[in-house]
Amino acid sequence: MSNDVLVFVEQQDGQIKKASFEALAAGRETAGNLSGAVSAAIVGAGIRNLATQAAQHGATKVFVAESDVLAAHSGDGCARAIAACAEQSGAGTVLFAHTAMGKDLAPRVAQLLDGACTTDATQLSVVDGVLQASKPVFAGKAIKQLRPNAAHYCVTLRPNAFAASEAPAAGEVVNVAAPDGDLLAIVKEISAASVNHVPLQEASVVVSAGRGLKGPEHWTLLEQLVEAFGPGVAAMGASRAVVDAGWRPHSEQVGQTGKVVAPMLYIAVGISGAIQHLAGMVTSKFIVAINKDPQAPIFKVANYGIVGDAFEVLPALTEAIRTTRQ
Amino acid sequence: MEILVLVKRVPATDSQIKIAADGKSYDAQGVEFVLNPYDEFAVEEALKTKEARGGTVTVMTLGTSAAQKDLRTCLAMGADKAILLTCEDHPDSAAVASVLAEKSKELAPDLIFCGKQAVDDDAGQVGPRVATLLGFACATDVNSLEIGDDTFAATRDIEGGRETIEGKLPAVITCQKGLNEPRYPNLKGIMAAKKKPLDEAAATPPDNKVEVVALEPPAERPAPSILGEGAAAVTTLIDKLQNEAKVL
Ligand SMILES: Cc1cc2nc3c(=O)[nH]c(=O)nc-3n(C[C@H](O)[C@H](O)[C@H](O)COP(=O)(O)OP(=O)(O)OC[C@H]3O[C@@H](n4cnc5c(N)ncnc54)[C@H](O)[C@@H]3O)c2cc1C
Ligand SMILES: Nc1ncnc2c1ncn2[C@@H]1O[C@H](COP(=O)(O)O)[C@@H](O)[C@H]1O
Numbered sequence: 001m002s003n004d005v006l007v008f009v010e011q012q013d014g015q016i017k018k019a020s021f022e023a024l025a026a027g028r029e030t031a032g033n034l035s036g037a038v039s040a041a042i043v044g045a046g047i048r049n050l051a052t053q054a055a056q057h058g059a060t061k062v063f064v065a066e067s068d069v070l071a072a073h074s075g076d077g078c079a080r081a082i083a084a085c086a087e088q089s090g091a092g093t094v095l096f097a098h099t100a101m102g103k104d105l106a107p108r109v110a111q112l113l114d115g116a117c118t119t120d121a122t123q124l125s126v127v128d129g130v131l132q133a134s135k136p137v138f139a140g141k142a143i144k145q146l147r148p149n150a151a152h153y154c155v156t157l158r159p160n161a162f163a164a165s166e167a168p169a170a171g172e173v174v175n176v177a178a179p180d181g182d183l184l185a186i187v188k189e190i191s192a193a194s195v196n197h198v199p200l201q202e203a204s205v206v207v208s209a210g211r212g213l214k215g216p217e218h219w220t221l222l223e224q225l226v227e228a229f230g231p232g233v234a235a236m237g238a239s240r241a242v243v244d245a246g247w248r249p250h251s252e253q254v255g256q257t258g259k260v261v262a263p264m265l266y267i268a269v270g271i272s273g274a275i276q277h278l279a280g281m282v283t284s285k286f287i288v289a290i291n292k293d294p295q296a297p298i299f300k301v302a303n304y305g306i307v308g309d310a311f312e313v314l315p316a317l318t319e320a321i322r323t324t325r326q
Numbered sequence: 327m328e329i330l331v332l333v334k335r336v337p338a339t340d341s342q343i344k345i346a347a348d349g350k351s352y353d354a355q356g357v358e359f360v361l362n363p364y365d366e367f368a369v370e371e372a373l374k375t376k377e378a379r380g381g382t383v384t385v386m387t388l389g390t391s392a393a394q395k396d397l398r399t400c401l402a403m404g405a406d407k408a409i410l411l412t413c414e415d416h417p418d419s420a421a422v423a424s425v426l427a428e429k430s431k432e433l434a435p436d437l438i439f440c441g442k443q444a445v446d447d448d449a450g451q452v453g454p455r456v457a458t459l460l461g462f463a464c465a466t467d468v469n470s471l472e473i474g475d476d477t478f479a480a481t482r483d484i485e486g487g488r489e490t491i492e493g494k495l496p497a498v499i500t501c502q503k504g505l506n507e508p509r510y511p512n513l514k515g516i517m518a519a520k521k522k523p524l525d526e527a528a529a530t531p532p533d534n535k536v537e538v539v540a541l542e543p544p545a546e547r548p549a550p551s552i553l554g555e556g557a558a559a560v561t562t563l564i565d566k567l568q569n570e571a572k573v574l
Contacts, residue, residue: 012485075454075464075491100484104466107419107451111458116535117419119450132539137447141343142352144447145539184463185493188479192487199485205573250469250504251483256339256445257363257503265573276339282544286571288563294552301547304566308556316557320564324574 003036006091019097021164033126041085045071055171067178079108080179098156115152139279208237212270216247228321255280273298327381330435333365364441366508367501401519402511411529421531423455453500463493469504
């Protein structure tokens with residue numbers, strides 16, 4: 001297996017996504033440990049200008065598969081383009097961010113390359129010259145360490161589990177022929193959920209509430225806490241109990257059957273901490289729990305706990321956070 | 327319409343996972359196994375599609391003979407026939423996809439439904455791998471679906487929004503919660519299921535492409551600390567977040 005690493009870079013509104021910067025940093029470190037080089041792959045239409053940003057984050061080469069055919073995102077088209085970049089670059093390892101797009105593409109690219117794949121890795125290491133990926137399994141009740149037995153290894157990285165950093169490199173642009181032939185499926189329409197909010201899986205702070213908040217009308221308390229962190233910092237999450245009750249949309253559900261998040265700070269309010277909920281947040285860096293029951297299982301994983309009534313603690317916390325930001 | 331559903335038998339989400347002596351697998355003793363929760367959405371969507379457009383629903387799994395029970399559940403929900411490909415090893419996603427894709431070719435399905443991921447390894451690979459092997463269109467994590475004569479439109483959540491994917495049949499659709507409400511098998515269905523065909527054949531998956539180096543308990547979280555009670559504890563919390571965790 002080649003020691004070179006290729007990182008698939010995703011963009012939104014002309015900006016490389018934060019999770020892709022994290023993947024670039026992880027790719028740089030992995031390539032360093034393998035004594036290989038790290039490059040980036042950019043795929044789509046009108047995306048050439050992103051090469052500079054990728055270079056700023058350490059890509060020695062940037063493989064660009066550009067075509068009007070890929071103007072609307074196509075999973076099959078994009079996967080073929082990334083596989084072409086991997087083949088042209090000669091990379092053995094291909095890294096993706098574990099985003100909606102990344103987790104859809106990685107298994108397809110792995111299949112096209114007849115390679116191995118591990119999704120949702122939270123740690124990478126190089127042991128005896130081979131990349132080893134760790135990922136939570138069984139809803140986070142165990143960690144599996146895997147190594148490839150193939151010429152290619154595609155790995156998706158959990159957002160926020162790896163730190164992004166700049167490290168300017170040459171970023172020499174290499175053109176790759178975009179795939180020809182028919183596309184099997186394309187994205188026809190994208191609708192923004194709530195433009196002002198940070199995507200749940202990218203937020204550095206997640207504030208979640210559960211049945212302890214008693215009813216959907218009390219979510220203003222949670223919104224105020226989110227706002228207190230300032231724009232672009234915090235996002236709102238929910239337990240399944242409140243999603244099933246119809247108080248909150250499923251897109252906010254955190255847990256095994258919802259989203260998996262790993263922010264710097266996770267605040268759980270009135271959430272008991274069922275194993276399926278923990279599966280979605282236990283790899284958060286710091287966990288704060290607010291619950292009136294001192295026996296609630298959420299306290300077992302919380303770094304900091306406050307035993308108390310959410311209706312009393314939340315407003316005080318919101319006020320205190322607001323003050324620290326002034 | 328020829329509709330295929332791929333299902334897997336997995337440990338129930340609330341089961342205890344004990345790591346086996348080899349340090350690479352888990353001890354299945356005493357673990358309760360169930361149909362993968364996301365596969366229930368897949369079976370339901372297949373049945374709904376058949377009700378709307380006619381056709382046959384086949385459920386297929388690669389696993390041990392214990393999976394007969396889960397296939398019977400799917401038949402009781404309303405699937406027409408079941409295929410159990412038996413194998414005692416632990417094939418990885420690539421090996422599973424290879425066996426399932428090969429067998430799928432015999433059925434020439436218009437649609438293949440999968441779960442978005444199996445809750446054992448939470449991999450989410452088999453669906454897109456099968457699609458790639460068969461040259462089918464694919465939409466993953468789908469939470470709303472429309473099937474036309476030879477097209478589909480599928481909606482999925484993306485960061486900060488939703489997207490609609492349009493494509494051609496045949497297609498692989500991996501199902502996310504929200505797509506439907508899976509039905510429960512009724513008594514009539516359970517009785518009927520006993521007479522439906524369940525074919526069993528031995529499978530020989532290719533070598534795994536990933537090797538398990540270790541299965542370990544998760545890293546211990548730092549000892550929890552209850553800071554105090556009620557709003558009075560907020561000051562201590564802010565101090566910890568600023569000076570100890572340094573996240574503010
Ligand atoms: C297959 C499967 C998948 C699942 N997937 C998920 C998932 O993805 N995500 C998920 O979250 N769950 C999931 N669940 C459900 C999970 O098992 C729990 O039922 C759910 O997480 C409970 O939600 P909750 O904590 O809001 O409610 P409860 O368990 O009812 O807890 C409410 C908590 O609020 C506290 N409380 C009450 N009043 C107050 C107050 N005034 N102030 C402060 N605290 C208060 C109580 O002490 C209690 O601890 C799944 C279950 C299954 C079987
Ligand atoms: N052994 C198997 N037999 C049949 N279907 C499977 C098997 N493993 C996975 N699948 C299907 O693929 C989906 C995703 O599984 P995975 O890629 O293992 O997370 C599952 O929800 C099933 O629909």
